Amino acid sequence: MENKIIIDSAVSLEHIGSIFQILSKVPQFVEKNAKVSAIEVLPGGLTNYNFKVTVDDVTYAVRVAGPGTHEYLDRPAEKHNAQIMSDIGINAPIIYYDEFYGHQVCKYIDDCITLHIPDFKNNAEYLKKAAKVFRKYHTCGKQFKAEFNIFRECDAYLKILKEKNSPMYEGSDLMLAKVNEIKAAFEKNPQELAPCHNDPLCENWLDDNKDLYLVDWEYSGMNQPMFDVAALVIEADLTAEQEKFFLKEYYGSDISEKQYGLLIINRFLCDALWTYWAILQIATGKSHDEYWPYGQNRHNRAMALVENGSLDKAIAELNK
Structure with missing residues (x-):
C-alpha cells in the first residue's frame, strides 16, 4: 500500500x-x-x-x-x-x-494548546498555575547535571563575540559593569540554587486542560529560582502589579522588598544574557535583520532598569 x-x-x-x-x-x-x-x-x-x-x-x-x-x-x-x-x-x-x-x-501532548503572551497577561489563572509549576520543580530536591551560572554564561558568550569581533550595542560597557556589580553582590550574599529551566518563554508552556507542561530544557541547570520567575515576567510582558501578584502566588505569602529586588536583579540579568545571545546568533550565521532588533529590545529593557534607578535600589537591598 x-x-x-x-x-x-x-x-x-x-x-x-x-x-x-x-x-x-x-x-x-x-x-x-x-x-x-x-x-x-x-x-x-x-x-x-x-x-x-x-x-x-x-x-x-x-x-x-x-x-x-x-x-x-x-x-x-x-x-x-x-x-x-x-x-x-x-x-x-x-x-x-x-x-x-x-x-x-x-x-506530543495530545489536545494541548501552546500558550502565548496574552494567555499569561490576560488570565491570572495561568499565572497561578505557572507559579505552582515553578514551585513544584524548584523545590523537588532533584539535582540537575549542570549549573546555569549566569555570569559564566555571559563570559562565555562575550568571549566568542570578542573572538569573532562582533559589534555590540551602544551602552554595552555600562551593561557589563552592572553585570559585574551584581556578581560581586551575589558573592557577598550567596543565593540557594535549585533546578531551573532558565528559558520559560510563553511558547514553552503547554496546556491540555488537565496539566500545565513546560518543555524545551536545553538551557536548564542549577540556578537561583528567581531567574525563572523573572524570565516569564519579561516574556509575558507583565505589568508591575501583575509581577507582584505572580511573586505572591509563587511564595504563597506577601513579598518583602528584598524578594521583589531579587526579581528586578534577575530581570536585568535575563535581558543582559539574551542580549549577548542575540548577537551570538548573528555571529554564528543567523539573520541580522531578525536577531539584531531582538537583542536591541532586550538591551534597552535591561538598561531602563539602570536609568530609572530600580536596579541600584534592588542591589542596595540585597547588600543590606
Missing part, C-alpha cells in the same frame, strides 16, 4: 531530510518499520526548529537542533535534566535524544 505523507508547506526540504534522519535513529521506529504520515510546523522556538510529526498514527514533537548550538549548549546535561522533569510530570515524555547535536523526539 502506498504511504502518503501530508507535509505542511512551511517545512523546508532541508528540515524534511533532518526529520527523517532523526526518526531513523529511534530504535522503536526502526524495529517496527514505522511510517510517517504527517509533518507540520510547531510554533515558538528561536534556537531550534520544532515539528509535530505523526508516526504510525501517534503524534510526536520533533526538535531539529539549530546549527552550531552544540558549540555553546551542554546537550548531555539537557538530556539528564529533561528526563528528571519528565519523571515528575513537568516535561513531555522523552522518546529519543541526540546527546551531541541536541535533536529530540518527545511524545
Whole structure:
C-alpha cells in the first residue's frame, strides 16, 4: 500500500531530510518499520526548529537542533535534566535524544494548546498555575547535571563575540559593569540554587486542560529560582502589579522588598544574557535583520532598569 505523507508547506526540504534522519535513529521506529504520515510546523522556538510529526498514527514533537548550538549548549546535561522533569510530570515524555547535536523526539501532548503572551497577561489563572509549576520543580530536591551560572554564561558568550569581533550595542560597557556589580553582590550574599529551566518563554508552556507542561530544557541547570520567575515576567510582558501578584502566588505569602529586588536583579540579568545571545546568533550565521532588533529590545529593557534607578535600589537591598 502506498504511504502518503501530508507535509505542511512551511517545512523546508532541508528540515524534511533532518526529520527523517532523526526518526531513523529511534530504535522503536526502526524495529517496527514505522511510517510517517504527517509533518507540520510547531510554533515558538528561536534556537531550534520544532515539528509535530505523526508516526504510525501517534503524534510526536520533533526538535531539529539549530546549527552550531552544540558549540555553546551542554546537550548531555539537557538530556539528564529533561528526563528528571519528565519523571515528575513537568516535561513531555522523552522518546529519543541526540546527546551531541541536541535533536529530540518527545511524545506530543495530545489536545494541548501552546500558550502565548496574552494567555499569561490576560488570565491570572495561568499565572497561578505557572507559579505552582515553578514551585513544584524548584523545590523537588532533584539535582540537575549542570549549573546555569549566569555570569559564566555571559563570559562565555562575550568571549566568542570578542573572538569573532562582533559589534555590540551602544551602552554595552555600562551593561557589563552592572553585570559585574551584581556578581560581586551575589558573592557577598550567596543565593540557594535549585533546578531551573532558565528559558520559560510563553511558547514553552503547554496546556491540555488537565496539566500545565513546560518543555524545551536545553538551557536548564542549577540556578537561583528567581531567574525563572523573572524570565516569564519579561516574556509575558507583565505589568508591575501583575509581577507582584505572580511573586505572591509563587511564595504563597506577601513579598518583602528584598524578594521583589531579587526579581528586578534577575530581570536585568535575563535581558543582559539574551542580549549577548542575540548577537551570538548573528555571529554564528543567523539573520541580522531578525536577531539584531531582538537583542536591541532586550538591551534597552535591561538598561531602563539602570536609568530609572530600580536596579541600584534592588542591589542596595540585597547588600543590606
